[in-house]
Amino acid sequence: MGERPNDGGLSSRGSRHALLDSDVEALIVASLVRDGVDAGAEQRAVAAFRAARDAGAARTRTRGRDDWRARERRYPGRSLRTTLSVLLASLTLGGVAMAAIGVAGSPEEGTEDTPEHRPAPSSAPRDPAGQPAPGSHSPDPGPGTRSAPAHPERPAPAQDTEAHCRAYEGARQHGKAMEATAWQRLVAAAGGESNVTAYCAERLDDSKDNGRDSGNGDPAQHDGTPTTDPGGGKESGDDSGRSAETGAGKNRGEDKRSQSNDRQP
Amino acid sequence: MGQGAAPRRGQAYDGELGAAVARAQQGDEAAFAVAYRLVQPGLLGYLRGLVGDDAEDVASDAWLEIARDLGRFRGDGAGFRGWTATIARHRALDHLRRQRVRPRSSALEQDVLELPGPQNTYDLALEAISTEHALELVRGLPRDQAEAVLLRVVVGLDGPAAARVLGKRPGAVRTAAHRGLKRLARQLGAESVTDEAPRTLGEST
Numbered sequence: 001m002g003e004r005p006n007d008g009g010l011s012s013r014g015s016r017h018a019l020l021d022s023d024v025e026a027l028i029v030a031s032l033v034r035d036g037v038d039a040g041a042e043q044r045a046v047a048a049f050r051a052a053r054d055a056g057a058a059r060t061r062t063r064g065r066d067d068w069r070a071r072e073r074r075y076p077g078r079s080l081r082t083t084l085s086v087l088l089a090s091l092t093l094g095g096v097a098m099a100a101i102g103v104a105g106s107p108e109e110g111t112e113d114t115p116e117h118r119p120a121p122s123s124a125p126r127d128p129a130g131q132p133a134p135g136s137h138s139p140d141p142g143p144g145t146r147s148a149p150a151h152p153e154r155p156a157p158a159q160d161t162e163a164h165c166r167a168y169e170g171a172r173q174h175g176k177a178m179e180a181t182a183w184q185r186l187v188a189a190a191g192g193e194s195n196v197t198a199y200c201a202e203r204l205d206d207s208k209d210n211g212r213d214s215g216n217g218d219p220a221q222h223d224g225t226p227t228t229d230p231g232g233g234k235e236s237g238d239d240s241g242r243s244a245e246t247g248a249g250k251n252r253g254e255d256k257r258s259q260s261n262d263r264q265p
Numbered sequence: 266m267g268q269g270a271a272p273r274r275g276q277a278y279d280g281e282l283g284a285a286v287a288r289a290q291q292g293d294e295a296a297f298a299v300a301y302r303l304v305q306p307g308l309l310g311y312l313r314g315l316v317g318d319d320a321e322d323v324a325s326d327a328w329l330e331i332a333r334d335l336g337r338f339r340g341d342g343a344g345f346r347g348w349t350a351t352i353a354r355h356r357a358l359d360h361l362r363r364q365r366v367r368p369r370s371s372a373l374e375q376d377v378l379e380l381p382g383p384q385n386t387y388d389l390a391l392e393a394i395s396t397e398h399a400l401e402l403v404r405g406l407p408r409d410q411a412e413a414v415l416l417r418v419v420v421g422l423d424g425p426a427a428a429r430v431l432g433k434r435p436g437a438v439r440t441a442a443h444r445g446l447k448r449l450a451r452q453l454g455a456e457s458v459t460d461e462a463p464r465t466l467g468e469s470t
Contacts, residue, residue, distance in 0.1 A: 023450070024453060025446070027449075028415070032310035032311075032314055032400060032403070032415070034306060036306070037306065041305075041324070044325060045301050045329070045331070046294060046332075048329045051332075052333045052335065061337065065351065066337040066339060067339045068338070068339065068340030068343075068347050068426075070340070
């Protein structure tokens with residue numbers, strides 16, 4: 001490696017330039033390491049040891065950075081560490097996504113349409129206008145009173161599914177995420193996590209068409225869609241009834257909804 | 266290492282060190298002193314490469330923490346060297362951070378220059394290169410290379426352990442150590458010619 005021009009032109013030029021690693025290492029050790037220790041420094045260290053021992057420090061807990069056992073650092077290199085970090089990353093990202101979809105879903109629509117998602121025990125009719133349908137979402141002080149009669153036969157599953165689909169889309173576009181229950185329900189409805197995108201595309205296309213056709217959506221067209229989907233129908237219907245009974249939220253989203261219910265007369 | 270027996274500095278004593286640490290964790294004061302004497306030279310060498318003549322102070326701080334947290338440690342002799350190097354490194358980085366706030370003369374430290382000569386009878390080929398100059402060269406390396414070299418060579422850590430101390434991937438540390446050594450070899454090799462070292466490994470006249 002030594003490229004320094006050698007004026008001397010000695011025969012040993014090449015070998016002299018290329019010091020072996022072992023030579024360099026020996027030189028480094030020679031220049032940095034002194035055998036023997038300073039007695040005073042040693043005594044200070046031992047005194048610190050004594051103090052810690054007498055204070056009972058020996059019973060302190062081992063943290064991750066204190067564990068240097070061979071098992072931990074010999075071959076964790078690739079497999080275990082990689083596996084764990086992939087697992088952790090997926091959990092983290094998944095959690096963030098789910099949480100943020102909930103955020104994306106609730107604040108925009110929460111004030112208006114959450115009551116319809118979780119109707120009072122007596123109120124059978126549901127309101128499609130409560131959903132965040134594009135173009136159909138107008139400020140409405142009393143959605144329940146207005147829209148419940150308008151679409152009495154609108155089934156719950158379609159609403160939930162479409163809302164979740166929109167939330168899912170929003171989450172993908174804005175990096176926000178969905179709450180866990182909603183996400184799981186959507187996955188169940190789509191019949192698997194990998195199907196969610198296609199499922200939602202289909203669903204939202206449907207609802208956009210409907211929105212264009214008839215403003216707030218034609219319930220008659222919507223009727224068919226949810227019933228073709230057994231998972232979503234069962235899940236959402238079941239859930240709406242349960243939350244109406246208990247009122248107490250199992251999670252943040254339901255809690256919010258039940259509060260909204262309380263505020264509603 | 267060029268010193269025959271010892272594969273890496275420190276590793277030869279790992280069995281003894283591990284036993285001493287285990288006894289120290291049971292409260293044996295003398296065993297702690299044994300561990301100190303086994304570890305301190307390499308640790309101090311590493312710190313010299315990092316902080317120069319403040320190495321003794323930084324090492325003292327590190328040993329206070331080592332003594333305090335010894336009960337938490339789990340591992341053998343080699344593990345203990347890695348663990349102590351991690352603690353010493355954190356103290357050294359703290360020290361460097363403080364120095365950056367309150368800068369001081371960075372001239373090559375006097376007491377390093379005045380330190381006694383090489384510990385071992387390394388009086389062969391590279392004798393002509395002054396040890397303090399070698400230290401200067403080490404400290405002139407980029408930080409990652411210098412640290413990788415020091416942890417491998419002076420503290421005697423293996424690749425994964427050095428990587429753990431530095432919080433980097435083993436591959437990155439291996440590369441940094443390799444580059445650092447090559448760079449030093451180039452500089453030292455050039456100088457060994459300039460200084461007309463008379464007995465360079467026997468291949469010169």
